[in-house]
Amino acid sequence: MPAAWQTVGWMVRPAAFLARLHERFGEPVTIRTLWMEEPMVLFSSPEAVREVFRLDPAVAPAGQSWEFLRPFAGAHSILVLDGEEHLRERRLIQTPFHGERMRGFEPTVAELARRELGVWSGRVRTLERMKHLTLEIILRIVFGARDEREVTELRDAVHATLDGVRSMPRMLAMSLVQRDLGPRSPWGRFRLAVERFDALLLDVVARRRAEPGGDSMLALLLEQRDEDGNRPTDRHLRDQLVALLAAGHDTSAASLAWAFERLARHPAVHARLGDGDAAYLDAVVKEVLRVRPALTVAPRKLLRPVRIAGRVLPAGVHVAACLWLALRREDLWPQAAAFRPERWLEGPPPNPMSWIPFGGGVRRCAGAPFAEMEMREVLRAAADLRIRPARPEPERARRSALVVTPHRGGEVVVG
């Protein structure tokens, strides 16, 4: 197929496109889209996925795939770094995600979720509402925003900047022509929005430095010390906050919208959530992430030829663990397309290289424990909500910027 057609399939019908590819060509399969100059080779069997995740970052960096985010993400961002620098940054940014600390954030997430769901009635586009909620959670817990004024200011600034980054075609076009053609040009407007956002963020950082304490991730990040005992600079903290925002906002919102899309069509599963069984709640979260993962690939760009699953791939191509296909393989997941949380409670646990909604290896999602906790708390709050689908047929998967979302926005009727 010409690249333009593949791009349409990739964007508009990603699930059907990937399923057709797998059916017709098996593994591996090479795709060409207009988003990347080079072809991308997709693997999905556990053995090949393990090999992809174990590739040496010096040979197969991942940061280069996010290069277009650099103007917003910043030079210290974990997203664009590779090798030693990436590992150093990863050690720092993961501190707030450890067990005890993570549990400390649960009550706030639960309260914000209850407040959000408490006002739902009639037709609700859950994707929109989950974008609102996950941003509120990030602003309060990650950024440590303390009052309505701080939340509102930051929310407005996030919209002004992220709306520019979210539009992939716009972002790509802008990064190709990074010329400031005045404050009215797209790049000029974007730069101005980032500057305003940065000024606000640096202000929040200064306030938290001045009055330490509190239980936000920013408070924990402020305690970081590098190998020489140095404190993080304001710029570095800014890049860490932006990385957590860029990686953790749309992904969580999409996964939660899919949870509502699936629950509305599986009333028995929803009813069982009401029993308060923690193992079942966890199984529902895992099954949503399996059957509707928010991201479809974890790509790495090859700088040298490598051998994967017995095939030599040339330098210059992208190689990817295809999360979507791995999570949908019939040989690993009987009745793979069915939404069946029970599968997590029966039988042996799945191969860790087949349940990979968070990617793997040294780039595995740094926020995975937070994302799962957030989903558990929102679904716990949704257990007694009366919902039904606005239309009976399942919603199709569609790509919106980088994440896969339900094409009608996860529309449900409440009440």
Ligand code: HEM
């Ligand atoms: C359900 C929601 C989420 C999903 C499905 C998800 C998935 C992913 C995936 C697939 C990757 C790339 C892995 C790879 O290339 O192998 C990633 C990276 C990352 N995620 Fe998440 N994520 C989610 C939520 C979050 C949250 C809430 C945060 C933080 C608050 C977060 C922070 C990060 C960071 C910092 C990285 C970069 C890690 C690195 O490059 O070392 N994510 N995520």
